Amino acid sequence: MEKFIGYKCKSCGRVMYPKHDRCLTCKGIEFEEVELGKEAKLVTYTKLYAVPEGIEMPPLTLGIVDFGNNVRAFGQIMTDDPQLGMRLRPVWGKLRKLRGKDIYGFKFEPIEKS
Amino acid sequence: MRDVAIIGCGMTKFGRSPGGLMDILAEASMRAIKDAKAEKEDFDAVYVANMMAGETVHQTAIASSLVDRINLIPAAAERLENGPASSGSALKNAFIAVASGFYDMVLVAGGEKMSTADTDVVTDLVATMTHPTAEYIHGVTLPAMGAMLTRLYMERYGLTERHLAMVAAKNHANGLKNPYAHIQRACTIEGAMSSGMVADPLRLYYVCPISDGSAAVVLCPLDKAKEFIDKPVRIAGFGHATDVQTVHEREDPAVLKSVQLASKQAFKMAGMKPADIDVAEVHDAFEILEIVESEDIGFFEKGKGHIAVEKGVTALDGELPINPSGGLKARGHAVGATGMAQIVELVWQLRGECGERQVKEAKKALACNFGGFGNNTVIHILERGW
Numbered sequence: 104m105e106k107f108i109g110y111k112c113k114s115c116g117r118v119m120y121p122k123h124d125r126c127l128t129c130k131g132i133e134f135e136e137v138e139l140g141k142e143a144k145l146v147t148y149t150k151l152y153a154v155p156e157g158i159e160m161p162p163l164t165l166g167i168v169d170f171g172n173n174v175r176a177f178g179q180i181m182t183d184d185p186q187l188g189m190r191l192r193p194v195w196g197k198l199r200k201l202r203g204k205d206i207y208g209f210k211f212e213p214i215e216k217s
Numbered sequence: 218m219r220d221v222a223i224i225g226c227g228m229t230k231f232g233r234s235p236g237g238l239m240d241i242l243a244e245a246s247m248r249a250i251k252d253a254k255a256e257k258e259d260f261d262a263v264y265v266a267n268m269m270a271g272e273t274v275h276q277t278a279i280a281s282s283l284v285d286r287i288n289l290i291p292a293a294a295e296r297l298e299n300g301p302a303s304s305g306s307a308l309k310n311a312f313i314a315v316a317s318g319f320y321d322m323v324l325v326a327g328g329e330k331m332s333t334a335d336t337d338v339v340t341d342l343v344a345t346m347t348h349p350t351a352e353y354i355h356g357v358t359l360p361a362m363g364a365m366l367t368r369l370y371m372e373r374y375g376l377t378e379r380h381l382a383m384v385a386a387k388n389h390a391n392g393l394k395n396p397y398a399h400i401q402r403a404c405t406i407e408g409a410m411s412s413g414m415v416a417d418p419l420r421l422y423y424v425c426p427i428s429d430g431s432a433a434v435v436l437c438p439l440d441k442a443k444e445f446i447d448k449p450v451r452i453a454g455f456g457h458a459t460d461v462q463t464v465h466e467r468e469d470p471a472v473l474k475s476v477q478l479a480s481k482q483a484f485k486m487a488g489m490k491p492a493d494i495d496v497a498e499v500h501d502a503f504e505i506l507e508i509v510e511s512e513d514i515g516f517f518e519k520g521k522g523h524i525a526v527e528k529g530v531t532a533l534d535g536e537l538p539i540n541p542s543g544g545l546k547a548r549g550h551a552v553g554a555t556g557m558a559q560i561v562e563l564v565w566q567l568r569g570e571c572g573e574r575q576v577k578e579a580k581k582a583l584a585c586n587f588g589g590f591g592n593n594t595v596i597h598i599l600e601r602g603w
Contacts, residue, residue: 119466120351120466121348121350121351127461127466146369146465146470147365147366147369147372147470148365148368149361149364149368149416149418149419150414150416150417151356151358151361151364151415151416151417152416152417153358153360153416154358155337155340155341155344155356155358156337156341157356158356162417163356165355165356165357165361165365166365167365167464167465167470168465173468175465175466175470176351176465177351177352177355177463177465178355179355198354198355198356199354199355199356206354208350208355
C-alpha cells in the first residue's frame with residue numbers, strides 16, 4: 104500500500120513535505136523518509152468552480168490539512184460539505200487527467216464520526 | 218553607489234490589444250523613450266520582463282527582437298522571467314546596473330500578450346508557478362490559493378465578503394478614471410457580491426482579468442537626469458525576498474513573509490517608514506491580496522487591513538490611496554508587465570499628471586509586485602527627484 108511520505112531532518116527532527124535538500128529550519132542535509140500521519144485536520148479550503156483541464160466535475164474541493172506539529176499538506180478534499188477542523192485521512196487515488204494521462208496521488212477523505 | 222532616476226515612462230492601454238507582443242512592447246518603449254526626450258540617445262542595456270511569451274505567442278528571445286524593432290542596437294539585451302514579478306525583477310536589476318556605475322542609459326520594458334490563449338490555458342500556465350508535485354497536479358489554480366487565504370482571514374480576523382467587494386468597487390472606480398485601464402466600468406458592492414463564484418468564497422469580481430499590456434521606463438543616473446527632463450523620479454529603495462513555495466509549508470499560511478521582508482529592506486534602503494508613503498500600487502490579483510499586502514508591507518496592523526478599507530483610508534481621497542490606477546483588478550493584469558505598469562502609474566502620480574485620479578501631494582510612493590503566490594516579492598520605493 105502507498106504511504107504518504109515526508110522527510111525528517113536527521114539534525115533537528117523537522118518533518119518536511121515536499122522534499123528540500125537543505126532543512127528549512129537548520130540547513131541540515133540528511134533526511135529520513137517518514138509517514139506523514141494517518142489523520143489530519145482541515146485548516147482552510149475552497150470549492151473551485153473554475154476548474155483546470157482534466158478535472159471532471161466541478162466544484163473541486165481543495166484544502167490545506169494539518170497532521171499536527173505544523174506538518175501540513177495540500178490536496179483534494181473528498182466531500183462537498185467541508186468544515187474547518189474536520190478530521191481527514193490520506194487515501195491514494197486518481198487526481199485528474201493531465202495532457203491525456205491519469206495522475207495519481209494522495210487526497211483526503213473525511214473520517215466518519217464514531 | 219549612484220542615485221538612479223526614472224526619466225521617462227510609457228505604457229499601452231491594458232486589455233485586449235489588436236497588436237502582437239512586439240507591437241505593444243515597442244509602443245510602450247517608444248513612449249518611454251519620447252517621454253525621456255531620449256530619441257537620439259545610445260542605450261547601454263535593455264531589460265525585457267515577460268513571463269510566458271514562449272507559451273502564449275510562441276516567441277522566445279524577445280529582448281533581441283525588441284532592440285531590433287526599436288533600434289537600440291547594440292545595447293545589451295535580455296529577458297527576465299520571475300512570474301508575475303518579472304517587471305519588478307527587471308527594474309531591480311536595471312537599477313543595480315545603473316547604481317553600480319556599469320550602465321548609464323537603460324530601458325526596462327515589461328510586456329505580456331495573453332489574449333491569444335483561451336482562459337483555461339492561461340489559468341493552467343499561471344498555475345504552473347505552484348509546486349509541481351505538492352500543489353499543481355492536485356488541480357490548484359491561483360484563484361484557489363486566493364480563496365484559501367481569504368477563508369483563513371475570515372476565520373481569524375473577521376474579514377467578510379463585503380470587504381472584498383469594497384476593494385473591488387474602489388478599484389473599479391479608480392479604473393474608470395484611468396484611460397489605460399482594462400476595465401473601465403463602475404461596480405457596486407451589491408453587484409460584486411452577486412457575481413458568479415470562481416473559487417468559493419472568491420467571486421468573479423474579486424479576481425483580476427487576463428490582460429494584454431506593456432509598460433516601460435528609461436533609467437539614468439540622477440545627476441544626469443536634468444539634462445533630459447525637469448521632473449526625474451528617484452528610485453529611493455528596493456527590497457526583494459522569497460519564501461517557501463508551497464503555501465501549506467509556510468510558517469503561517471496567512472502571512473506573506475516575502476512581502477514583509479522585501480518591504481523592510483526597501484524602507485531601510487530608502488530611510489523611510491510606511492507612514493511616509495503617500496500613494497501605493499499593490500498586487501491585487503485577488504482583492505484579498507490588497508488587504509493582506511497592505512498589512513504585511515506595514516501600512517496597517519496585521520488583521521486590520523479590512524478596517525482601513527471600511528474607513529475609506531485606501532480610497533483615492535483617503536489618507537493612503539492604494540491602487541489609484543485601478544490595480545490589477547481594473548487596470549488589468551498582463552502578468553510580466555504588471556510591475557512596470559505599477560511603476561509608470563506612480564511616476565505619473567509623483568509628477569502630478571494623473572488628472573481625475575491624481576493623489577494630492579504625492580511625494581513618496583511604493584510598488585509591491587508579487588510573484589508566485591506570495592513567495593517572491595519585489596518592492597520599490599520612489600520619490601520626487603527634483
